[in-house]
Amino acid sequence: MIHAIPMMVVLPLAGAFFIPMVSRRAAWVPDAVGNAVMVVLAVISFGLIGREGIYHVGGWPTPLGIDLRLDGLTAILLLAVNGIGLCAALFSVSYMELYTSKFRYYSLFLFMVAGMNGVIITGDLFNLYVFMEIAAIASYALVAFGCEHEELEASFKYAVLGGVASSLILIGIAVVYMITGSLNMAQIADRIQTIGLTPPILLALCLFVAGFGLKAALVPFHAWLPDAHPSAPAPVSAMLSGVLIKAIGVYVMARLFFNVFGPTSDLLAVMRLLGVLSMVIGVLLAVGQWDMKRLFAYHSISQIGYVMLGLGLGTPLGLAGGLFHLLNHSVFKSLLFLNAGSVEYSTGRRNLKQLGGMARILPLTGGTTLVASMSIGGVPPFNGFWSKLIIIFACIRAGFYGLAGWAVLVSVITLASFLKVLRYGFYEAPAEKLRVERSMAPLMAVALLLLAISCLAMSLFVVTGLESPVLVDRAVEALSAGVFGM
């Protein structure tokens, strides 16, 4: 089973290179290969739950070669990326008929998945950078996939800011390499223990906060997200908002700060500050939006704020809340984007002012939107309620009463903003009669149902207690076990 670890990168890469070679003659190949690869990846990532291990690529021992690390945190992130990836791929089969050159789409999609899986499993800092760039560059191209004015502009903005982030991160890695003489995370952690957090290391930390903060779209680094995420095709928006900003932003920050540099009180305070800023500003910007996907995109900023707040508390309960919310957010946010996609697929519109009564026209989408909205708004018994509850409890237990208050307030505003989506988009009669261009395709319905069921099923994770939700407890152990040992 240990050989399954490199397969998380190998399979999507192989698919991505194979698709453009054969698909000019056989039009069914991209759909078949893309979905088959995602099914296999999802199955493998299920199989990797509960396992741990280090894979030495090429058989070279730790300081010489590249390590791939599998632990509790890796396992839940892999499950999120590949599970959501599978749903997005299923959704794409019909949805991407609206666009041309499907083989390019699936090729880029698999590159993005390969990059994210690589970032998650690698134990080498430079390897992480390379995989992050694979995922990021594929996502720039996917944002611009429609090739219209608005999409190209969004992609350009995203590419420029993403390039700034990548160069900050690269400089940070160079500084770390200069000081510690190593790129292996375990060895870096080991050496930092003896060197201490000297000024150059602190500089690298600042660069990492800015760089990965940009990738994770935390306020004040969020400017690219509200343009980039709505411009992409719906399944790609689901991947970007659902998992990309977490895999190459939040996950890497958590991994580096908790397992490589070691969390200090200043670092945790910075994480909490960024978290609260994103939470509050994101939701305030979201309330006034009328474009459905743009509204969802602003909520991503706000919900990532919750995750950072939970992680920034640094207590096991806070980590559990943050990581559980990360998982939950990836499910309900990708469901929301796919719902917006199915509305756009049927009517060609996504502005709430021009929509209405969609619950009658698309009953399934109406239902799944209701589920996802209640999840993100924190209504019991859906999964979003539990993770927000854990974060708020953790804030109170750590003595941050103000932060807990903000978390409650933001949750209420989030719910209000989604009631607006439900009312104008789904339950109130439209201002003018809507013309339904296409009915929903079966595979799209499957993807929506899978995610909606997960929204409910994941609230069962707390049956083992709020302190240690299923799956998340091992990830919390991995983060709170302190820095990597050699």
Add this chain to the structure above:
Amino acid sequence: MAAEGGMSLVVKTVTRWLKGLIFLFGMYIMIYGHLTPGGGFAGGVICASAFILITLAYGAPEAYRHLPRGAAEKLDSFGALTFLIIALLGLWFAGVFFRNFIGTSPESHFRLTSAGVIVPCNLAIGLKVLSSLFLVFVMLSALHIIVSGEGRRRIERRRHTP
């Protein structure tokens, strides 16, 4: 050789003499990557520069005669897939992903056969870099800037004012 299009006769003649030599040098850098400075990436860049030189001197159609775009796209994916397959063969034959499964003897030191899978890996990377760099160049040279609206009016105003 087409006399029309492209650059001057001097450039064209020099290109005709040099293109093979540049390609050959690129192949040398690729194959001897484990013994001398260089490797797959550097060799691939040099090989691609031969095609880019042809594009500059003669224009894109002549370059496509040497390396058609469709073939370059296929080679691009083929190179990467080959690299991946070599890595997987390590898993198949030696039990570890990317293991160097071709054994080397002490007598082979400082010879071409001293590095096992590194030579095929370098060739695969070279193929990938060659074709993708050529494609990047072709794509960039095929771009036309379309100016519309206010920008076009400004350009026209500038053209009409003496």
